[in-house]
Amino acid sequence: MGLPVNVGVIGCGVIFAQYAQTIERLPELRLAAVADLDHERAREAAGRYPGTEALTVEELLAHPGVDVVLNLTIPAAHAEIALRAIAAGKDVYGEKPLAATTAEAAEVLRAASAAGVRVGCAPDTVLGTGTQTARKAIDDGLIGRPVAATATMITPGHERWHPNPDFYYVPGGGPLMDMGPYYITSLITLFGPVTTVIGAAGRTRAKRTIASGPRSGEEIPVTVDTHITGVLTHASGVMSTLVMSFDGEATTSPRIEVHGEQGSLVVPDPNHFDGPVQLARPGADPWETLPATAGHPDAGRGVGLADFATTPPGDEPRASGALAYHVLDVMESLLHAAATSTAVTVASTCRRPEPVTGLPGAATTAAT
Template identity: 75%
Template sequence: MNVGVVGCGAISAQYFQTIDRLPQVRLVAVADLDLDRAREAVRPYTGVDVLTVTELMADPRVDVVLNLTVPAAHAEVALAAIAAGKHVYCEKPLAATAADAERILRAAQDARIRVGCAPDTVLGTGTQTARKAIDDGLIGRPVAATATMMTPGHERWHPNPDFYYVPGGGPLLDMGPYYITSLVTMLGPVTAVIGAANRTRAKRTIGSGPRRGEEIPVTVDTHVTGVLMHASGALSTLVMSFDAAATRAPHIEVHGEQGSLVVPNPNHFDGPVQVSRIGEEGWRDLPVSAGYLEAGRGVGLADFAATPAGHEPRAGGSLAFHVLDVMESLLASAHSGAAVTIASTCERPRPVPVPTSPGDMSSFT
């Protein structure tokens, strides 16, 4: 697929590097509100046109629009791409709200357009090896999981962190997709949630770049916790925070009747998976047994491009919508104090069955 990218911010460089080395996708055009930023972003690559958004949408070469804009613009750009007859692959979350995400999927279905969405980190060897261990029965029936992300906030390092603290941002909408997508990949869809949330400070101070020292308002919850009830019966406890100095908690643990797994950071593609079974002493590393090797951001787009017609991509729109629905429902529960039933569902995405190079076309079928 020929790829046109809208949005050339910080994350775009990682996508460009991955696209450049994979045969399933080819970068042909980029667009950004700041054309100079777009030109600088693609300077290392030859044959890539810098266009306006309108020009990119009209370009007949572009098969799929890679939407790397801020969350508040995800729906607008995705709907414009669909109207132009382009497939869409979006940076997470699929949209700032579940209602907007539903509009995207409905428009895509009507136009017979496919939608994919990050995160694709779950396609790497970390989460996929853990999933295979669970599916193979290594820890018995899963009964519980914990997922923990606690930092002081992204304003310490990001020069323009405003969008992290407006609707569509916050620790849950920003980092939650990695953790919840991993939990759904391993344990299946979520049927209900109950949550609690708060915000510690009304303002944040930018810590780097030309705006260093500038204060920005906080309009979203910055500490969110809750319990996810999976259709499988497992219960996942989630903590997402921009209000903590540090944590020693594992990113994800999964506990079964016969043992427990430590799952690596779902914001990364790889990392050791550890197991401790009843009757064993301590923890041992599992060998890599599934997932795309040496993957980078954009491997989900390549998977999307190579997925046969009629099949849902592993990083597909229905999974992204379900994850967004779970997050939005968790916030609703936090504000109401009552459990919320999740209206949506999804299939567990197909596993990446063996360790394989993302450049191997046969691995995507």
């Protein structure tokens, strides 16, 4: 595939602008076309980016000038759009999760394999300097053998700011399916795949009230658990404790904290690309801030798409479909473990993604 890679976007909702801005500034990508069920919204989106066509979904999938389909639809439509793109012979990269269920995601991966096309998936925030600097610190032995981690996300729920938050509270939504991919992808980047999970889950109320936009004051039903906690055991032996909640106001806990035999790390919010990585070791001042030593500096949503689109044939991109499938499998397994009060073996596995190394001008961490 020649450069720049021509990207066709399906779904021009809230997240579209962030991807479009990244595509515009990366020379390896070009925003060729956009489509949305609301064609007027597609026209408005295309108008902000010269040279971008506003098409119907059918026209975009059939367009010979589109190399990769960027699927930014709602989670319930991820599998349908991915399968249609694959049937059209296009590589497809989607927003997280890969699909609403592992059954749908498996169908997507099987179809892509049969068609000889590739599937990639967000999140790509783990490719920034935050998670990658923490990974390098771990790989360089700065905390010795990693033993455990905690990952915490607590918010009051997206209905406070999102004008149409319904999909956050139906199957495929909830704090785990919505935000879990960021945290679990980061944990897998740091420690490798997950083998078993245990967990518990619940919900505080049956309805939520929209607080902004034209539907402000409208109540929507809640049909998924809104507080989930679990323990993930990685193949490497690390045990990660995960808390995902729409039932609290805020938290002062670090988003991810890693503990090893010779030290501890604070890892920045995996919903962001950067942030300080802090290290505590015996005999040193607590929580030394490490310089950024790995990852894409000044990254934005879409850097994973660029990695996907430019990865040579036969190599696995960092934001791969296989990784996204494993993350989804871990989340489904955790929900099953919570519902049945049992330990659940995660059926799938994946490769630990390759690190993003060679940050220009950065210092090199080394074990001491």
